[in-house]
Structures are given as structure tokens and as C-alpha cells.
Amino acid sequence: MCGIVGYVGPQDAAPILLEGLGRLEYRGYDSAGLAVATKSGLKVRKVSGRVADLAADLPARFKGAPGIGHTRWATHGEPTPENAHPHTDAAGRIAVVHNGIIENADELRAKLAADGVEFASQTDTEAVAHLVAAAFQAGAVDLEQAVRQALRQVVGAYGLAVMDAEHPDRIVVARNGSPVLLGVGEKEMFVASDVAALIGYTRQVVYLDDGELATVTPTGYRTFTLDDRAVAKSPSTIDWDVVGAEIGDHAHYLIKEIQEQSRTIERALKGRIDERFDTAHLGGLNLTVREAREIRRVKILGCGSACYAGDLGAQLIEDLARVPASAEPASEFRYRNPVVEPDTLYVAVSQSGETIDTLAAVQELQRKGGRVIGIVNVVGSTIARQVDGGIYLHAGPEMSVAATKSFTSTVTAFALLALHLGRIRDLSPEQGRRIIAGLNALPEQIAQVLEQSDAIAEVAREIAGSNSVLFVGRRRGWPVAREGAQKLKEVSYVHAEAYPSAELKHGPLALVSPELPTVAIVPDDNLLDKNTSTLSEIKARKGPVIALAHRELPSDLADRTLVMPKNEPELDPILMSVPLQLLAYHAAVALGRDVDKPRNLAKSVTVE
Template identity: 65%
Template sequence: MCGIVGYVGTRDAIPVLVEGLHRLEYRGYDSAGVAVVRRGKVVVTKAAGRVQELRDRLTKPTPSTIGIAHTRWATHGEPSDRNAHPHLDAEGRIAVVHNGIIENAKQLRARLGAAGVELVSETDTEAIAHLIAAELAAGAGSLEDAVRAALRQVEGTYGLVVLDRTRPDELVVARNGSPIVLGIGEGEMFVASDVAALVHHTQRVVFLDDGELATVRAGEYRTSTLEARRTSKEPTTVDMVADDYELGGHPDFMRKEMAEQPEAVERALRGRLDERFATAHLGGLGLDAMALRAVRRVKFLGCGSAYYAGQLGANLVEELARIPADAEPASEFRYRNPVVDPDTLYVAISQSGETLDTLAAVQELRRKGGRVIGAVNVVGSAVARECGSGVFLHAGPEVSVASTKAMTNMTVSFAMLALLLGRVRDLSAASGQRIVAGLRALPARIEEVLGDDAAIREVAKRHAGAKHMFFLGRVRGWPVAREGAQKLKEISYVHAEAYQSAELKHGPLALIDADMPSVVVVPDDELLSKNLGTIEQIKARGGPVIAVTNADLPEGLADDVIRVSRGEPELDPIVLTVALQLLAYHLAVELGRDVDKPRNLAKSVTVE
């Protein structure tokens, strides 16, 4: 959620820090700040609002070769200059930037206040700066030792970077539940909460694990545990480059990432489909045919769009493999004391691989002996490392807060998982070949939907005045409707509700009137007549209808029709979802919304 950038080297730190913050803007934030050491002093500049407002305040030259920076998403205290990071101790010696939530912050602040410390912000982070300063005053031998001692008093999650004005050649970083990555340059080192801030400078990175610290200097880094045990962390090379985070002629990242979906799906399929045996190869699962046959149930765990992708995946598994499957919000999983079945395959879904609720669900499963695989888009992420096996999405970097290409690649990956599970059971070779061909055709089908952009934009314009909208679907169309409502809510701020079509007459039908458009997902499948009946019920009560379909509807039945091509029925929801992405996008643009950075939201949710 929040963004962290740190630098130590030979260059002027502030341009590096601010450029890094700019690349992390997509994560969501409400204030920004930097701190550098200049002539033995920590110089801090902060601003509530966007990074550009911070940039506007940095008019006075402050050359320095070391510094830390932050974009804050408020958890403790309102967005303001005072609550923005970095935070200092009372003497201005220690500066700290922090992602996460300190759960015992109230107690720590009270203890510091009783000791005579004057706290100047409402944040949990400020307490960490004072704790570190106290440990140094008490004789801690190094900054790393002081940070370690302070963190032993802290309960909660953190990704943090610490700067000491008396040690202007080193940074100390630590991680527990919130990502921290080191970037290795030539005679310089970088720190960030996301590789997006690093790839402009280096592709060699080190991912810290939970409970791990690092001391970073221009030419070296040293890692250790919270218990002061040295660890060995070898750099890895990420396949992302700076151009992945550029608009490339598109008006915004959401539009760019929707346009990249055909290519992203091709990457997800590459080398994974087997026409000869009509199956899929997912070597990252680490499961042979015997282990796959032993799976008696599949449960998908994710948050937001990842959860809805899991629902689509559950439908695919039940249809193709005939194994009971369902999806559940990862945020609720560990709190209900779940029964963990050793014969169930759990699938943890996260675009970033750092979603805290999903990571906590994985840890709960591992603690109880569950078999869990990951479906993530970031190699080396926390969920990927915790699971140890799974499916890499190959969607490429996703910058816009609203997930499009990653969500699509999730469902494509689950279709391959369902095909694989089906073919080791009773799915016939002929049916397998049909699904393989259907998967091969997906990039072209998605390209066709994207080519209908102008028509969908006109539909959006006609309904841009709506204050509320229904999204309706049955069975295959139900998760599509839920994802469509999610997209509309998060980027347009229009209130949207998703319902199973059959539930409409059990209460929600009371809300239908001329000002309540209904978006009805109508796949050309065995439930077509049922879905047509739903539309008739809405029209009989004066409700406008937008049908999203690949079927031939009776003329005049719906007020607007968004058409997609026919394909294999099991895979049609993937293409229908792309059409709803475009509808939500154009409604949001028509309303003048910032589609890449919707209010109150963040790309990678690393707090509860």
C-alpha cells in the first residue's frame, strides 16, 4: 500500500528518491516525504497529497548521497504534513519510514509519553523512531543493534528503513509482513517496497524474508534475523525493465494493461498446453499424476478480484474435473478456525504476492498441514516463497490499482489447472482437445472485445448518469457479474451490486426502476432461456438493461447489447469479464475519475 524508497551511494539522493516515489504512486497514498543527511543534519520535507506537491516543495538544493522516502496510505491519523513520513526522534537524529501497522502503538506511545517524550504526530511509526533513539542512548553498539532491540518491543507488521545522521553511510531495513527489496547497483544500493522503484536502476535484487534485517551500504549489504543470526541472501535477477512502467502512448495504465491482455494470455499459455495428450503442463505445482488424483477438493483463496477469479476457477474445476471446489475470501479464512483437509488442494491467489490477508491464510494452512500452492504474478514475493510451488501468472507488471490483465491470467491459469485435474481423471481426450483449442483461441477473442471499444464507450456514455447499477448472472455468469460490479465501484465510485439472477425476485427486484440500470451477463449456454427470463422481469418493471452476451438475443429485448464472440462455454466467462472491464473503464472516464489511482484504495494491500 504505502511506498518506500531508500538510497545510499555517490549520486544526489533526492532525484533518485523522488523518481522512485513517482514509480510507486500506483500503490495508493495520501501524503509523501523524504529525509536526507546534509552537513550532519537530517533534512525532512513532507507534503500531504501527491508526489508532485512534494516535488514542488523541494526547491532548495539539499545535496546528499543517502536518503529515505515514503508515500503514506493513512492508518493512524489523518492525511497531513504532520502525519506524513519520515518520522524523527526528539533530537532529529533518527528518521524512519514504515509500511504496515504497529498493533501495540497505543501502549508504546503511552509509555514514551510517560517517559517525557513529546510525540508530534498521531502515527504508530513515530514511536519506532523514539524507541531506536532510546536504544542508542542506552548503549546499543550499532544502528542495526538498536533497530533490532526496538523491534523486539513492537507487535504488528512492518517494512521499514532507518536513517541515522551520525552514520551517513548506511541504512538499516527490516521486514515483517510488509515487503522490502534491496536493489544492487554499481557502487550504490537501493531499497524499496516494490521492484517498480528499482528497475530503472538495477535488475539485481534481494528479497527480505519476514523477521529479517539488513544493513545496507553503498558497496555491500549484510542480512540477519531478529535474533542476530546471520543469513545468506543471494541476489536474483528480475525480468522487469523500466519501460514496463511507462504508458507507451496510452492515456493511462488501466487502458494500457487491458490492451496487453491478448499478449499476456499468450505468455500464460506458452509451453503449457499439450495437444498430444489434450492436457496442460504446470510444472511449478510440484505434483505428479498420483498426487493430482489424490486431490478430493479444491479451495481458492483470494481478496477482491483475486477472489472472484477463484470463483471462476472453482466453476472450471467442478465442470472439467468433477471435483468439489469453492472459493473463499482469504481475509476471512484464518479467523473462522477453518477445518484443514489434507485431501484438499488450496490455491492462494495474489497479483502482488504480498497481500497480507492471503499470506496469513497461507501461513495458517501451512501451520495446520494443508497443501497450498500459489498463483502469483511476482517472482520472489512473500506468497510465492511461503507456498514454495504454484503457478506464475506471466501477466507482466500491473500498475493500475484495478486489476485487469492479472485477473484475466488468473482465470486462464485456473482453466489449465482444471484441465490438468480433469485429464488425470475422467475428462475425455476429445473434451480435453476442445478445451485446449478454446484456450488457444482466447487471445484472438479478447482482441475482438478490445476492438469493440468504441461501441462499449457509447453504451457507457448513455448510462453515465446512473447513481446505482445491478450486475446479474447465473452459474458461469455469477462471478463475472461480481467482478463487473467490483470494477465499476472501485474506479467510477458508482454504487453497484451483484446478484445471482435467480435471487432477483427474492428481494432486490424491489429496487428496479427507470433509474436503476441492470447489467445482465448472458452466456450462450444451457441457461440462456433463464437469463432471458430475468431480462423480461426487469423490463416489465421499467428497468434499463445492458446485456453482455455471446448469444443471439431477441430484437429489442435489451436497451443496450455488448457482444462478444462464441467459444467454448466453460471459457466464455473469461471473455465476458474483459467486456465488463471496458464498460467500467469508460463509465469512469466519462465521470472524470482517475482510473489508475481510485480514491481510498491501494494496489498491494499489505495491512489488515
């Protein structure tokens, strides 16, 4: 949520800021703005709407540097130009952009108002600009000192960047619970909340940790703490490329990323299959064989699609490693008082590596002595650096808000983890070879699923006019149904619910009617008879049925069958997820939705 970009150097800042903000549009936002330093002071431009609207609104002479830009996802006040960032003090000397939430904003605003400050917005962020200005009035000698004095009064989460018209050679940034990083260029520097903003400008980045600040100038950077202790930080190299973040000739990022899944699964597997011992090689776990054998339980934490992937991961771990495993929404886990067991392995799942609820759960576990590994896509992200070890997905940038390639890559990573743990225990070499053969077959089978896109689009157009859609599945099909329902509602806005097939008789069957389509996950496994019995119950009540199956089902069980290639039972959910992504995509297109940026949603959820 929200995006920050900053630039200091010899070039005009505005074009660089606009390009960076454009690369952050996938995060979700409702307004945008820029501030640049000129010889006559700061220039600020803000709009409610898209980055393209901001670019169109800029005057021809909006030139200068340094500059900061922001895309806002509303938390305090409606998405209006007044509430958009950057925010300034009354004199227009200080400009601030901010991600996160200042929890004591009401108290700060009341105190500042009592001192005569008049606010121009409803936001929590504006208070920071006035606090920095007040610090100068109280005797702060430079921008670093003024920002430190201001932040000592702030309670809450923030990633922020601050400019001062009277110090136009620098930007000061700070982090506490919301990501901020520095980009190191040649006689120029960048700041951002996400590495995606820097693609094409630099591959050298410096990640700030909570409680750290930095000053960037054209010649370099200095990192320090709130009490002005120096912190040594070295740049890391990012491996994302411009091509991976470009839409190319695709209509939307979402369909591009769906179609990339054969390659992303290959990357997730690359270098991790050990055919000599019929196992998976996962050196990043930082677990010895002895430590892995001592694990008695696995607990998986994630939010949204990451949690559904965790449900599938838990079943893989139980099936292959015979270790009790379960998944739970990190947003719920963080608010209870969990029992943290020394022989439990905790797994945090996050595409962005910045999901605030998941990060808070990780930190709580580590405070209580828990061992936590991560399954993360973004190298160098906060969760990736916080955990004790883990698995990178290497799926490349996922620009659409809806998770697709990151979901299937996550489940693939869980299959590797389950294989690794299983072979350390009692999984036989023969069973290990079976799973490896299934994993190696996935890329080609996903390509076969993608060839059915036109047929799936026809089904999608049929259900797009429905008020609601029911998704059902048993065992491994149940998390697939949940993920399918989420995809449909988040990108098409068609209401969708998912239920375990066996639960229909316990209430939801009352909803079945000719107006309610059901999407059923019907793999050809040992529960096939149970699943076809469920379809009979739905058809007996005249409910339309669309089945995902490994064979064509008779018309008295399904109105339409989408026949999928068959893999091993443990891996079939990966393949079954892909047609549901296509179903959601084509339904959204048929309804004219903003496919890549669904309303009210954000890619990286960094606020509660």
C-alpha cells in the same frame, strides 16, 4: 499500500527516491516524504498529496545521500504533512519510514511520553524513531544494534527503513509481515517495498523474510536476525522491464493494461500447452501424478477480484476435473477455525503476492499441514516464496489499482490447472483438445472485444449518470457480474450491486425501476432461456437492460446488446469480463475520476 524506497551510494538520493516513489503510486497513498543525509544532518520534506507535489516542494539544494522516501496510506491520523513519513526523533538524528501497523503503539507512546518524549504526529511509526534514539542513549554502539533493541519492544507488522545522521553511510531495514527487498547495484544499493520501484536501476534483488533485518552500504549488504544471527541471502533476477511499467502514449495505465490482455493471455499459455497429450504442463505445481490423483477437494482463497477469479476457477475445476471446488474470501477464512483436510488442495490467489489476508491464510494452512499452491503475478513475492508450488501469471507489472489483465490471466491459469487435473483423471483427449483450442483462440477473440471500445464507451456514458447499476448473471455469469460491479464502483464511484439472476425474485427485484440500469451476462449456453426470462422480468418493470450476449437480443429483452465472440462455455467468462472492464473505465473517464488511483484504495493491501 504505502511504499518505501531507499538509496545509498555516490549519487544524490532525492531524484532516485522520487522516481521510485512515482513507480509505487499505483499502490495507493495520500501523502509522501523524503529524508536525505547531508554534512549538516538530515533534511526532511513531507507533503499531504501526490509525489508530484513533493517534487515541487523540494528546495533546489535538497541534496545528499543516503536517503529514504515513503508514500503513506493513512491508518493512524489524517493525511497531513505532520503524519507523513519519514518520522524523526526529537533531535532530528533518526529518520524512519514504515509500512504496516504497530499494534502496541499506544502503549509505546505512553511509555515514551512518560519519559519526556513529545510527539509531533498521531502515527504509530513515530514511536519507532524515538525507540531507536532511546537505544542509543542506553548505550547502543551502532545503528544495527539500536534498531534491533527498538524492534524487540514492537508488536505488529512492519517493513521499515531507518537512517542515522551520525552513521550516514548506511540504511538499516527490517521486515515482519510487510515486504522489504534490497536492490544490488554497482557500488550502490537500494531498498524498496516493491520491485517496481527499482525498475531501471537494477535487476538483482534480495528478498527479506519475516524476522530478518539488513544493513545496506554502497559496497554491499549484510542480512541478520533480531538476535544478530547472520542470514545468508543471495540475489535473484527480476524479469520486469521499464517499458512494461511505462504508460507510453495511453491516457491511463488502466486502458493500457486492458488493451494488453491479448498478449498477457499468450504469455500465460506459453510453454504450458501439451498438445501431444491434450493437457497442460505445469511443472511449478510440485505435484506428482499420484499426489494430484489423491486430491479430493480444492479450496481457493483470495481477496476482491482474486476471489471472483477463484469462483470461476472453482467452476472450471469442477467441470473439467470433477473435483469438488469452492472459493472463499481469504479475509474471512483466516479468522475462523478451518478444518484443514490432508486430501484438499488449497490455492492462494494474489496479483501482488503480498496481500496480507491471503498470506495469513496460507501461513495458517501450512501450520495445520495443508498443501498450498499459489497463483501469483509477482515473481519472488512473499506468497510466491511461502507456498509449496504454483503458477506465475507473467502478466507484467499492473500499475493501475483496478485488476484487469491479472484477472483474466488468473482465470486462464485456473483453466490450465483444471485441464491438468482433468486429464490426470477422466477428462477425455477429445475434451482436452476442445479446451486447448478454446484457450488458443482467446488472444484473437479478446482483440475483437477491444475493437468494440467506442461502442462500449457510448453505453458507459449513458450509465455514468445513474445513481446505481445492477449486474446479474447465472452460473459462470455470476462471478463475472460480481467482478463487473466491483470494477464499476471502484473506478467510477457509481454504486453497483451484483446478484445471481435467479435471486432477483427473492428481494432485489424491488429495486428495478426506469432509473436503475441492469447489466446482464447472457451467454449462449444451456441457460439462455432462463436468462432471457430474467430479462423479461426486468423489462416488464421498465428497467433498462444492457446485455452482454453472443447474439443480438430483441428490443423487448434488452435496450442495448453488446455482442461478444463465442468460445467454449467454460472459457466464455474470460471474454465476458473484458467489456465490463471497458465499461468501468469509460464511465470513470466520463465522470472525471482519478482512473488509475481511485480514492481510498490501494493496489497491494498489506495491512488489515
